[in-house]
Structure formats: C-alpha cells, structure tokens
Amino acid sequence: MAGSWLQRQAQLHPERPAFYWQNKSWSFAALQAEVQQYAAYYEAHLIHSQRVAVFSDNKPEMVFTILALWELGIELQCLNTRLTNKELGFQLQDADCQLVITDSLLELDGVQLLPFGKKNTIAFQGEDRLVYRPTQIASIMYTSGTTGKPKGVPQTFGNHQASAKATQQNLSIAEDDCWLCAVPLYHISGLSIVLRMVQLGISMRLYGRFDPQTMAMDLSHNKGTVVSLVSKMLKDILPYVPQTGFPGLRYILLGGGPIDRSLLEQCQHKQLAVIQSYGMTETCSQVVALPPAMATAKLGASGIPLKGVQLRIVAAKGKSTSARDEAHSVGEIYLKGSAIVSSYLNDRGSEQWDQQGWFATGDLGYLDEEGYLYVVSRASELIISGGENIYPAEVEQALQQHPAIAEAAVVGQDNAQWGQEVTAFVVLKEAVSKESLLESLEDTIAHYKFPRRFYQVAELPRTASGKIIKWRLLSEERVNEIE
Known part of the structure; x- marks a missing residue:
C-alpha cells in the first residue's frame, strides 16, 4: 500500500521488534499481520465512514485499531475515557462522528458502538488506498479553550511526521531504542509514541496503567531506553530508582506542565537524564525541549525550539522579543512550524493564527540571553x-x-x-x-x-x-x- 508507514517498516525491517505488551511481543511483520486482520474487520463494518472515534484505555487492541483505521484512510477521533457522557456527546456531535469503537458500555444518543476488531480470515482489500498523506487528518483530539468551550484539534500526518523527525534529531533516536508508554494513547503524549514507532522504526512498550514499581523493574532489566512521564509519575517512580540510575535508560521526556527544581536535582543525583519539554495538543507533542547536554546548565528551562519550529515572545503591546532584544521579558509564546496544526475544527479560535501562520499559544514565558525558553504559566489560568x-x-x-x-x-x-x-x-x-x-x-x-x-x-x-x-x-x- 503506497505511503503506509507501518507497511514500509514491515518490508524494510520485518524481524525488528516493534511492540511489547506485558510478556508478549510483535515484530514489525507480526504487527502488520495483526493490523491487517483488524483492518479487514473494520473495512467490512465501517463502510463509507470517514471519521471514527475510539474510546479505550491503553491495551493492544487500541494500538491495532488505531493503525488499522489509518491503513483504511479513516480519521481517528480520540476520546478521553475520564470524561462524562455529556462531555463525550458534545465532542462527538461537534466532530460530526456517529460511530465509536469500544469495549465499554457507553450510552450515547445517536451514536453507534462497535466492539474492537476480531481476528478473521477475510482478505484486506486496501491496496490502492491513499494513506498517510501529509495533508490528511490522522487524529482529532479536543482541548478546552480559555472560554471553557472545548475545541477539536485536527492533527495531520504531516504534523505528526514533523514532530517525530524533530524528536529523533533532538534525542538521537536510533532503531534499537524502545519507548515506554504508560501515558494515555488518547492523549497526544501517548499517540505520538505510536507514530514514532511506525515513522522511525523503533519499538514501544505499552502499559495499561502507570505502576511505578512495575516500570522500575522493567527499566532495571533494560526493557526500555526512553520513557515519557509527567511530573506526578516522575515523583512516584523516583523512590524505586537505584542510586546509580538505570543503565539502559537514556532519557526521560518530561511533559505535562511545570516541575519544581528540587525534583530535577533529585533526578540528577540518581543519574536520570530528564529532558524538560514544552508542547500541547495543537503542536503534536513537544516542539521545544532541552538538548540533553544542557540539562544541568539550564535546569528549569523548557529548552530551545526543535528542528522546523520557530518561536517568539510577544509582549502585551504586540512587540516581539528575542534573545537579542530584551532577555527575560515575559510575554505570550508564539509558535510556527510544520508540526503545529493550522486550525481548529469548525473554525473555532481562528484568531489564534495570524496571517503569517504564527500560532498564539496563550502561554506566558521568556527567553534568556541564549534563547532558551522558560515557561512562566500555562495559558495564564490553565x-x-x-x-x-x-x-x-x-x-x-x-x-x-x-x-x-x-x-x-x-x-x-x-x-x-x-x-x-x-x-x-x-x-x-x-x-x-x-x-x-x-x-x-x-x-x-x-x-x-x-x-x-x-x-x-x-x-x-x-x-x-x-x-x-x-x-x-x-x-x-x-x-x-x-x-
């Protein structure tokens, strides 16, 4: 199939490890075979469907389903399982999505439910589909606006590819890296790891939920080289980290908001390389991150823009500042780049993009003398x-x-x-x-x-x-x- 990232990996590296879940593993060839069976099942049940929602916590069936929908050229709407039926109903209606794939007993008016795909022997008829095109919507996630009205964020394959490539460069991601994922797949933090797997040809290890003791045990047995965490997860796993750290763990990519300096210092004492980052749903994961070599010198900074990302600070009066202008001048963070979406669904929040394509994040920060970003507050009230x-x-x-x-x-x-x-x-x-x-x-x-x-x-x-x-x-x- 032309353009399928998964099939390309299966053809180039059929025996390379791709996906781990508990004591099971799939090579890229085995993962492709699994996904093809799911795709055949969904192809028979999702006739004329352009956009389909998935409601699930982390499990292999969710990964297989996400990849199967993309093989079919179907847009994925990610639903947060912690939302109420009222919140879910609004998001589905706003995105004009009438079908949800789930194993949960949801009761939503006007919505059809379909259980996760079953293995079958039906042949998958998808050879000529156009998939993974740069301008094609891959996923839709909802984020709340400052007015409290949720907004749909359509993320294209081009956005995701730019994000994966920039992350690869910043962290020197190689084919033998394994990314641990205990963050939700319905969040950009989790979905981006699936995309890195099929785009970069690395492996991922999925967890149904975050258990610090289990993850620490896996890391002590060299079952992962990179892991995505938020500050709460980092605090929880720290007591289980040996004084000399985990030899096979290269980086902890930290997202999800500010972190206190003392926690970062504790991590350094245990030889953990914590990479602070800055990103959001609209930027398809991190767009600013600390280079690993600067983790100590710039403790507390979010970092510098990744490849293909431009950043500027706009003061309240509308004047842009940079490291060459007035360092430490706090203003709103503006971003521009191929990883950043160009609109919200249904033209909501169009004022956040100017005519030159700059995206106003609503977040406040400043640049130091060397151009490193320090985030003061996230969306001021977030x-x-x-x-x-x-x-x-x-x-x-x-x-x-x-x-x-x-x-x-x-x-x-x-x-x-x-x-x-x-x-x-x-x-x-x-x-x-x-x-x-x-x-x-x-x-x-x-x-x-x-x-x-x-x-x-x-x-x-x-x-x-x-x-x-x-x-x-x-x-x-x-x-x-x-x-």
Missing part, C-alpha cells in the same frame, strides 16, 4: 493536575448551575503530589455544603476537574473593567473553607 489540563472557565460554568452559588472563580493551587489542585472561591446566595457542591458536578464534568477545596468569599476581587483578579485569590489568606 490548571495542570497530574498531567491533565483543566480550564477554570469550564469548572466555573458547571459550579454556577448550583442554585446556592452567585459567582465562582476557580484557580490552581500548588500541590506537592499532583503539581496543582483545583480550588474554588464562591460567593453564596445561601449556605451550602461541600458535598452538595460536588454532587451538582456529577455527570457534568469529569472527576479530575472537581475542586478539592471550596472557600466562601463576600466578593471576588476585580479590575476596574470588571475582570476577576485571580492571582489575588491565591495570594490572600484562605479562610471560610466550606466543609
């Missing part, structure tokens, strides 16, 4: 808890449906375990319990978005124009906690 992105506006809108709440403001409070925790400040019309507030959020937003603490305030601090001053909520003494 809360990152345990690697999950949570936009306050979405939680605020859900809270304000409660009859006892007159106003609500949600912020992220530092948390040693999760990085940040959701904290709500509310103006009440009448007395209310924490239990009542949490119950009102059920079936509206996912549990990981629930506030951990509620504080009653007489009024919310505002600017002269009426905008809530959220930093003041975190800087003032917190009293009147709602129990």
Whole structure:
C-alpha cells in the first residue's frame, strides 16, 4: 500500500521488534499481520465512514485499531475515557462522528458502538488506498479553550511526521531504542509514541496503567531506553530508582506542565537524564525541549525550539522579543512550524493564527540571553493536575448551575503530589455544603476537574473593567473553607 508507514517498516525491517505488551511481543511483520486482520474487520463494518472515534484505555487492541483505521484512510477521533457522557456527546456531535469503537458500555444518543476488531480470515482489500498523506487528518483530539468551550484539534500526518523527525534529531533516536508508554494513547503524549514507532522504526512498550514499581523493574532489566512521564509519575517512580540510575535508560521526556527544581536535582543525583519539554495538543507533542547536554546548565528551562519550529515572545503591546532584544521579558509564546496544526475544527479560535501562520499559544514565558525558553504559566489560568489540563472557565460554568452559588472563580493551587489542585472561591446566595457542591458536578464534568477545596468569599476581587483578579485569590489568606 503506497505511503503506509507501518507497511514500509514491515518490508524494510520485518524481524525488528516493534511492540511489547506485558510478556508478549510483535515484530514489525507480526504487527502488520495483526493490523491487517483488524483492518479487514473494520473495512467490512465501517463502510463509507470517514471519521471514527475510539474510546479505550491503553491495551493492544487500541494500538491495532488505531493503525488499522489509518491503513483504511479513516480519521481517528480520540476520546478521553475520564470524561462524562455529556462531555463525550458534545465532542462527538461537534466532530460530526456517529460511530465509536469500544469495549465499554457507553450510552450515547445517536451514536453507534462497535466492539474492537476480531481476528478473521477475510482478505484486506486496501491496496490502492491513499494513506498517510501529509495533508490528511490522522487524529482529532479536543482541548478546552480559555472560554471553557472545548475545541477539536485536527492533527495531520504531516504534523505528526514533523514532530517525530524533530524528536529523533533532538534525542538521537536510533532503531534499537524502545519507548515506554504508560501515558494515555488518547492523549497526544501517548499517540505520538505510536507514530514514532511506525515513522522511525523503533519499538514501544505499552502499559495499561502507570505502576511505578512495575516500570522500575522493567527499566532495571533494560526493557526500555526512553520513557515519557509527567511530573506526578516522575515523583512516584523516583523512590524505586537505584542510586546509580538505570543503565539502559537514556532519557526521560518530561511533559505535562511545570516541575519544581528540587525534583530535577533529585533526578540528577540518581543519574536520570530528564529532558524538560514544552508542547500541547495543537503542536503534536513537544516542539521545544532541552538538548540533553544542557540539562544541568539550564535546569528549569523548557529548552530551545526543535528542528522546523520557530518561536517568539510577544509582549502585551504586540512587540516581539528575542534573545537579542530584551532577555527575560515575559510575554505570550508564539509558535510556527510544520508540526503545529493550522486550525481548529469548525473554525473555532481562528484568531489564534495570524496571517503569517504564527500560532498564539496563550502561554506566558521568556527567553534568556541564549534563547532558551522558560515557561512562566500555562495559558495564564490553565490548571495542570497530574498531567491533565483543566480550564477554570469550564469548572466555573458547571459550579454556577448550583442554585446556592452567585459567582465562582476557580484557580490552581500548588500541590506537592499532583503539581496543582483545583480550588474554588464562591460567593453564596445561601449556605451550602461541600458535598452538595460536588454532587451538582456529577455527570457534568469529569472527576479530575472537581475542586478539592471550596472557600466562601463576600466578593471576588476585580479590575476596574470588571475582570476577576485571580492571582489575588491565591495570594490572600484562605479562610471560610466550606466543609
């Protein structure tokens, strides 16, 4: 099949290891054979389907299904399994997707469910399909906007290929590398590892969930050379890391938000090469990362742009800054490059791209004298808890449906375990319990978005124009906690 990344790897390197799951393994030839059977099954059931959603946690059937859909030229919509039915329903309707492949018992109006593909002997009839074209949509993921309204991000194969190639160059990825994946496949952090496998010809080891002891044991037995983690996962695995580190582990690629300096120093003491990075759904994984040789000298930095990525800092007044201009001048991070998507679905958020193709991330940062990026805050109000992105506006809108709440403001409070925790400040019309507030959020937003603490305030601090001053909520003494 012309253009299939998987088939190319199977032809060039049939016996090379491709995919590991628990005590099972597949070479590229074996993986291709498995995927072909899944593709034959889906070809018989997905007639005239251009876009199909997948709802699943990490397991081999999900990998086989993703690759089978791409062999068929079908766009993949990734669904976060932690979302409520209401949230899922909106995303499916917004993406005009009526079919979900899953083994879960979902109940969604107007949506057809199809179980994961079964092995069969039907011949796969896909020889002449056009697949993996640079402009073709490979995957769609949803990210919340600052208004709280989720936006679909259509990621093309061209975007993914640029991301994989840039990562290969930055980390000197070679054919004998094995990338450990315990992050969700429905997130860009996980899906990008599948794409690196078939694009770069490396192997990946998949985990159903992150268990620090299991991963540490695998690493001690040289079962992986690179691993993607968020700060919470890194903290959890650190106690199981020997003082001399893992000899076969080359790099830990760290994403999912800020990390404190002390944790990075602990990693250095245990000889772990942690590569901080910066990226998002719209950039198809990392677009800025620290070169390995600079991990110590630039501790705390996100790094420099990867190959094919341009970066600039735009101050509030609209003036761009660079390392040659005013170093350490904080402004909004703008990006441009072939790994970055060019639009959202349904023309939402079109103002984030200017006429020259620069993407306004909404995140704040600065460049030092040598051009290294330091991220000050993620989307200014974005809360990152345990690697999950949570936009306050979405939680605020859900809270304000409660009859006892007159106003609500949600912020992220530092948390040693999760990085940040959701904290709500509310103006009440009448007395209310924490239990009542949490119950009102059920079936509206996912549990990981629930506030951990509620504080009653007489009024919310505002600017002269009426905008809530959220930093003041975190800087003032917190009293009147709602129990």
